[in-house]
Amino acid sequence: MREPTYYILAALLDGPMHGYAIIKHAAQASGGRVNLAVGTLYGALDRLAGEGRVAVDREETVEGRTRRYYRLTELGRQALLEEAARMQHAAGIVTRRLATPIAGLA
């Protein structure tokens, strides 16, 4: 799973969210690293909807702006949790190793 996809799905853990809110959430959660362009976001959302990982929740018009809310599907939640577990495992390999002093060095 690519990083933008991960952050998009992660944003939707908080509940249904519209496009611009997802962009802001991803930027904030990644410490400004993942700064999604709008075209990229909707391309990813189209793809994820096609894969059944997100779904359109509803549309609302707020202050003259049409907002489409997306929500995470069960399939999307599962994929996200698997990816998180995979990364946690990968990180654990390094962090556990660093926590144990290497014999003969020091």
Next chain:
Amino acid sequence: MSAAPAVLRRRYRRLLAVYPSDWRAANETVVLDTLLEAAGPTRRWPPLRETLALLAGGVGAWTRRLRPDADDRGRRWLDGLHVGAMLLALWSFAAALGQLVSWVGHGFRDVSGNVPAYDGSAAAFGSMVAVLAAVTFVSLLRGRVRVALVAVVVWVLAGVLWAIIAYREGTAVDGLVIGPAMAVGLTVAGALPLLAVLAVLAWRGGARSRSWAWLLVPAALAIAFAWAPAALAVVVMVSLVGLVAALALAVVTGEVRPAVALAVVGLPWILGTALAVLVAPAAAALAVSALAGWGALRTRHGPGPGRTAGGPAEGPAPQNDA
């Protein structure tokens, strides 16, 4: 205050023209509003980053539209087989007609060099092939696969009869002496690709009615056969280049129709140039039957209700106003 967003909105809308129209109908308002929200109130030009992302997104949307969903893949394969069968029938029609035309034009002399004793009986057989190939083509054009299948069976039987009569004593063709048994074998093997494709189409119900504009193709092919061998070479070259391009298209987007259609038509040709004259028809029959069989396998669960091609991903119908 509202001038800048209006200008920016117009510019963004122009960029969104790179997306497919049905994508725009479903998403344009939402995406434009998000773009404007992200841009802030004073910006007048789209930032480079957004511009590039929208252009890439447009390409992506077109690619996704071409990429068939699971239900659609087998259907497209059958579509490709259908067009391939039509082109095969056309090819035979044009060949028979072209021979007849050149025969009439040259005053009853054998100018083809491939047919023994190109006389009245050969001309009668040629005319019949032309008529049967035309019937096959028009039946396929109208989606009547069973009628086409009957026409091809009659055509093969006539070919077998002709082979027995014309090659009774062994006739030299291209330096090879062909007797009746071999002539019958070659005739049947030559017809197998078309028969295999039609059988699968009849079995899977895989043919719809197509535009009469297809009739322009036989006219062009017949002219190429009769009067312009160079044009024929161009047709073959364009088909080969087209096949390579179609394979690339199939790999990248999953749109298999052009590749399957061109393979059905092109495989007998390609194998004919690569293999000996006695092996090529059998190899082509095998190869095209494999293509057709794969189409049958892919539609094993029957033609489902979802036959529409492409379109944006699932999700409730968008409500653009509120």
